[in-house]
Amino acid sequence: MTTTVSVGGLTVRHRRTTALDAVDLDFATGVHGLLGPNGAGKTSLIRVLATIAAPTAGRVELLGHDMAGHAGRTAVRRRLGYLPQEFGFYPGFTVREFVGYVAWLKEMSGAAAAATVERAVARVGLADRIDTKVRRLSGGMVRRVGIAQAIVNAPDVLLLDEPTAGLDPEQRVDFRALLRELGTTSTVIVSTHLVEDVAAACTEVTLMESGRVAYRGTPAALAELGEAAEAEDIGDNPIERGYATVLRRHRAGAAAGTVAGTEVSR
Amino acid sequence: MTPAWHVTPAQAASYADGSLPELDAWSVDKHLEACTPCAARVSAAAREGAAAPALAAVRTALLATATTQDRATPASARPPRLRRSARLTRWPRASAAGTPGARHTGKRTGAGPGAGAADGPRTAPASARGGGAPVPTAPLGAPRTGPAAVGAAGGRRWGLRGRLAWAAGPALRGPWLVSLLVIVVGAVCAARATGFGGVRPLLLLLAPVLPTLGVAVSYGRHADPMHEIVTSTPSGGLRLLLARTAAVLTVSVPLLTLAGLLLPATAGGPGPAAWLLPGLALTLAALTLGSYIGCRAATGAVATGWLLAVGAPAAAAPGGAPALLPTDALADSLVTVLSGPAAQGCWAAAAAGCAGLLALRRTSFDRLERI
Numbered sequence: 164m165t166t167t168v169s170v171g172g173l174t175v176r177h178r179r180t181t182a183l184d185a186v187d188l189d190f191a192t193g194v195h196g197l198l199g200p201n202g203a204g205k206t207s208l209i210r211v212l213a214t215i216a217a218p219t220a221g222r223v224e225l226l227g228h229d230m231a232g233h234a235g236r237t238a239v240r241r242r243l244g245y246l247p248q249e250f251g252f253y254p255g256f257t258v259r260e261f262v263g264y265v266a267w268l269k270e271m272s273g274a275a276a277a278a279t280v281e282r283a284v285a286r287v288g289l290a291d292r293i294d295t296k297v298r299r300l301s302g303g304m305v306r307r308v309g310i311a312q313a314i315v316n317a318p319d320v321l322l323l324d325e326p327t328a329g330l331d332p333e334q335r336v337d338f339r340a341l342l343r344e345l346g347t348t349s350t351v352i353v354s355t356h357l358v359e360d361v362a363a364a365c366t367e368v369t370l371m372e373s374g375r376v377a378y379r380g381t382p383a384a385l386a387e388l389g390e391a392a393e394a395e396d397i398g399d400n401p402i403e404r405g406y407a408t409v410l411r412r413h414r415a416g417a418a419a420g421t422v423a424g425t426e427v428s429r
Numbered sequence: 430m431t432p433a434w435h436v437t438p439a440q441a442a443s444y445a446d447g448s449l450p451e452l453d454a455w456s457v458d459k460h461l462e463a464c465t466p467c468a469a470r471v472s473a474a475a476r477e478g479a480a481a482p483a484l485a486a487v488r489t490a491l492l493a494t495a496t497t498q499d500r501a502t503p504a505s506a507r508p509p510r511l512r513r514s515a516r517l518t519r520w521p522r523a524s525a526a527g528t529p530g531a532r533h534t535g536k537r538t539g540a541g542p543g544a545g546a547a548d549g550p551r552t553a554p555a556s557a558r559g560g561g562a563p564v565p566t567a568p569l570g571a572p573r574t575g576p577a578a579v580g581a582a583g584g585r586r587w588g589l590r591g592r593l594a595w596a597a598g599p600a601l602r603g604p605w606l607v608s609l610l611v612i613v614v615g616a617v618c619a620a621r622a623t624g625f626g627g628v629r630p631l632l633l634l635l636a637p638v639l640p641t642l643g644v645a646v647s648y649g650r651h652a653d654p655m656h657e658i659v660t661s662t663p664s665g666g667l668r669l670l671l672a673r674t675a676a677v678l679t680v681s682v683p684l685l686t687l688a689g690l691l692l693p694a695t696a697g698g699p700g701p702a703a704w705l706l707p708g709l710a711l712t713l714a715a716l717t718l719g720s721y722i723g724c725r726a727a728t729g730a731v732a733t734g735w736l737l738a739v740g741a742p743a744a745a746a747p748g749g750a751p752a753l754l755p756t757d758a759l760a761d762s763l764v765t766v767l768s769g770p771a772a773q774g775c776w777a778a779a780a781a782g783c784a785g786l787l788a789l790r791r792t793s794f795d796r797l798e799r800i
Contacts, residue, residue: 210797213661215661240662245658250654253654264655265658268659269662270663273588312658
């Protein structure tokens with residue numbers, strides 16, 4: 164598979180804290196889960212990939228363009244979808260206007276956009292609410308409006324930061340189905356706290372800890388790790404046990420001063 | 430996001446019987462909105478507490494009423510309402526034949542807890558919608574309003590009105606526009622009603638900074654709630670900032686110039702259009718400075734600089750009786766800064782210089798504003 168997203172030696176520092184520490188990662192078409200505790204660097208990575216945060220050091224390539232250049236950034240932004248962890252909206256906007264506004268910002272042509280906006284809103288199950296004001300929607304619905312604006316331009320690279328926050332269990336099941344569908348044609352990178360999202364929807368999982376990559380592999384391989392470590396009484400299912408096992412090992416490795424390498428078990 | 434703190438059993442008990450101090454009770458209130466386990470704990474505590482008999486009585490009465498109504502309502506009248514509400518919140522299924530996603534979903538829904546109940550009425554409308562076939566655009570019969578609707582109605586284009594509305598940005602949606610109108614209408618009314626000639630210098634003092642303030646509330650993380658999404662689009666950055674600045678100028682320049690014309694002139698004072706070049710120069714200066722320190726701080730600095738440069742000499746000017754507003758001194762100070770080809774030439778040069786620097790700094794607006 165062709166690599167669509169590639170970072171090398173990526174380092175991000177905010178004042179004195181290091182959010183990402185020389186991270187090397189490649190992503191191809193499919194759904195990629197980004198797991199890790201708070202402060203692991205997931206949001207920093209997503210923001211760099213969304214071209215809105217500049218890396219302190221390192222190389223970022225999206226869809227064959229280097230993100231250091233303005234022309235490359237603009238070209239990639241047309242083919243990018245991004246759902247931030249938190250976002251606001253203008254008070255008077257309806258769902259249709261909100262998603263339409265983003266379509267306009269993404270330079271979609273007016274002729275195609277009206278239908279595309281309706282399609283994106285329908286895909287997140289809000290067709291019935293398309294002319295409702297966004298401020299009248301519940302938290303979970305606003306989240307879905309956020310997903311709709313991210314997918315409105317049928318992006319080649321879709322970055323979702325905590326998309327399932329605020330969704331109820333049934334909506335999450337529906338959302339995962341949408342993710343799998345999107346992952347057949349695009350590179351979807353999803354950061355999440357919820358291990359079960361990864362297990363259900365992702366083709367690959369990247370586990371981050373303290374700004375480094377602690378593990379990469381398939382969800383099944385992570386679950387196998389968890390099965391092997393069954394003696395340890397942590398987690399409710401194999402993949403959670405795998406997650407905890409990897410984190411423990413990574414922390415122990417970092418404490419022992421070894422270089423935290425990338426464990427590949429595929 | 431799970432909060433680190435949770436309600437202890439002791440706190441739950443005293444919260445339930447009302448003996449928890451007010452401050453702690455507020456924390457618990459807020460926490461319970463988000464934390465199901467703690468809500469359950471507090472509910473349990475309430476059921477065991479002094480209110481238990483009352484709660485039990487209410488519950489019994491409620492159940493009795495519900496059962497009676499259930500029997501009274503004809504069976505055919507109930508399910509459609511349930512179905513309708515379910516359909517409203519349902520996501521369309523990816524049920525196109527052969528899609529791996531669809532197969533997984535079906536299995537998961539069937540196996541999931543409580544899915545049996547949900548599956549009955551809910552799957553039917555989902556498939557009735559066209560079973561994941563592209564999109565049910567036709568049933569969206571609701572009347573279309575707003576810019577997007579203009580685009581849709583226009584057929585091929587976004588529509589001029591729609592594009593203008595969207596280029597406007599947050600400034601023209603918020604308090605800035607209101608303040609501008611208040612100042613303009615207030616100035617004209619005050620001058621007409623009282624015949625006071627000092628209003629025009631005051632307006633000319635404010636006029637150059639008002640568009641600049643509009644720019645400050647147009648772009649950046651302080652001003653634009655959609656800043657993070659906007660920045661990730663190809664329109665984000667300087668292009669959108671300039672579009673919004675243009676919108677701000679389009680509204681403020683005619684209004685302020687017209688107001689200046691309607692105000693009684695002071696003898697020898699600057700003309701009503703004398704502020705235009707300084708206004709442009711200050712706006713461009715704010716944009717240029719904004720590429721270093723963010724739009725909000727830059728506008729603050731530029732506006733303060735202008736008000737001090739013009740206002741301070743007027744305030745400190747030696748005069749006869751100290752007036753409430755030293756408008757004559759202000760008019761003199763404005764004449765120095767605004768009147769004459771030399772002064773206007775300087776402002777034009779400053780505007781050109783800032784525009785040039787801004788062009789060099791154009792990519793600095795590409796990233797998320799952090800300041």
